[in-house]
Amino acid sequence: MIQDVSEFRGRTAVVTGGAGFVGSHLVDRLLADGLKVVALDNFVTGKAGNLSHLEGNPGFRFIEQDVSEPYAIEGKVDLVFHMASPASPIDYVGIPIETLKAGSYASHHALDLAKEHGATFLLASTSEVYGDPEVHPQPESYWGNVNPIGVRSCYDEAKRYAEAVTMAYRRVHKLDTKIVRIFNTYGPRMRLDDGRVVPAFIGQALRGEPMTIFGDGSQTRSFCYVSDLVDGIWRLARSNFHEPVNCGNSNEMSIRAFAEAIARISGVELTVEDRPLPPDDPKVRQPDISRAREVLEWEPRVAFDDGIRRTIDYFKGELAPA
Ligand code: NAD
Ligand code: UDP
Numbered sequence: 001m002i003q004d005v006s007e008f009r010g011r012t013a014v015v016t017g018g019a020g021f022v023g024s025h026l027v028d029r030l031l032a033d034g035l036k037v038v039a040l041d042n043f044v045t046g047k048a049g050n051l052s053h054l055e056g057n058p059g060f061r062f063i064e065q066d067v068s069e070p071y072a073i074e075g076k077v078d079l080v081f082h083m084a085s086p087a088s089p090i091d092y093v094g095i096p097i098e099t100l101k102a103g104s105y106a107s108h109h110a111l112d113l114a115k116e117h118g119a120t121f122l123l124a125s126t127s128e129v130y131g132d133p134e135v136h137p138q139p140e141s142y143w144g145n146v147n148p149i150g151v152r153s154c155y156d157e158a159k160r161y162a163e164a165v166t167m168a169y170r171r172v173h174k175l176d177t178k179i180v181r182i183f184n185t186y187g188p189r190m191r192l193d194d195g196r197v198v199p200a201f202i203g204q205a206l207r208g209e210p211m212t213i214f215g216d217g218s219q220t221r222s223f224c225y226v227s228d229l230v231d232g233i234w235r236l237a238r239s240n241f242h243e244p245v246n247c248g249n250s251n252e253m254s255i256r257a258f259a260e261a262i263a264r265i266s267g268v269e270l271t272v273e274d275r276p277l278p279p280d281d282p283k284v285r286q287p288d289i290s291r292a293r294e295v296l297e298w299e300p301r302v303a304f305d306d307g308i309r310r311t312i313d314y315f316k317g318e319l320a321p322a
Contacts, residue, residue, distance in 0.1 A: 103158025183248025
């Protein structure tokens, strides 16, 4: 069962990582649905510009805060969305210790905040908990294939820990918890230089540079537009479901096919620069979204070409001279 949005009007949500790509879209959605929002961020991978349009909004408050350190929030809190964590492989491989803290210390602090207020807690987890999967597509029942000491482990194991501590707070403290396992999501407000494949290839297409394909480009990903993801997250928060739920788009393609699609939609000829495949890069990834369909009555709606066009338009604005 999904509670109606009207039951949440006037309530307060805390969003850690609120200045990030997904976090800022979630903040917008919650405000649009009549909630008050407190966003916390230290800008380690996010940007103030993602929230600048909310300046002067009486329902919105921003606190610059490293959420891996202790903090307190004044006033009643009804929902805590723990979104803070570096998410791009290039970002998190560069700051592995901060990433481990975002999954561990910061999860404890966000869970304690929810506990203190009797609030609902939602964890932004990831398809990376499945590692380099041996089951395809990935259902939530799959326990994963993660290298615990590889370069990606700072992210994968931090998120696996975050899921474990979320379930422990649920079992011990009877907290109302939710876990969303997010698969590759894209859209406006990603950083052009965050290294993820969507901003990388679109930026390269717009600048007339070759696309940097890592490995032979046969590895696959499935791309979800951000408004669809945020809708899934918000539905999960309003549900009474406590097991992890995959949210993503089943539209799987190889990275080479993705490069071809970006070239086609951008109207440029594809040129490629071959780069080595980073270690432990998952070979395949596609969410099994049967659970989300059933318990959230949710599925992605934005067609790939439409989402990519909107994202290209956003990046054109970012690249335009000021
Ligand atoms: P992002 O890097 O744009 O956003 C993360 C935000 O968290 C940034 O604003 C960053 O500054 C902030 N942050 C990180 N550590 C912090 C700390 N210690 N204190 C305060 N703020 C901190 O990435 P995103 O794509 O928006 O990801 C948001 C969440 O969704 C992350 O938890 C990520 O793991 C998860 N996720 C995203 C995807 C995706 O495809 N976008 C896929 C799987 C999971
Ligand atoms: N990738 C690529 N070129 C780039 C950036 C990424 O070929 O410039 C590949 C990367 O190796 C991976 C896929 O694209 O196989 C998706 O990478 P991303 O960093 O977006 O996220 P991931 O799904 O690996 O977390």
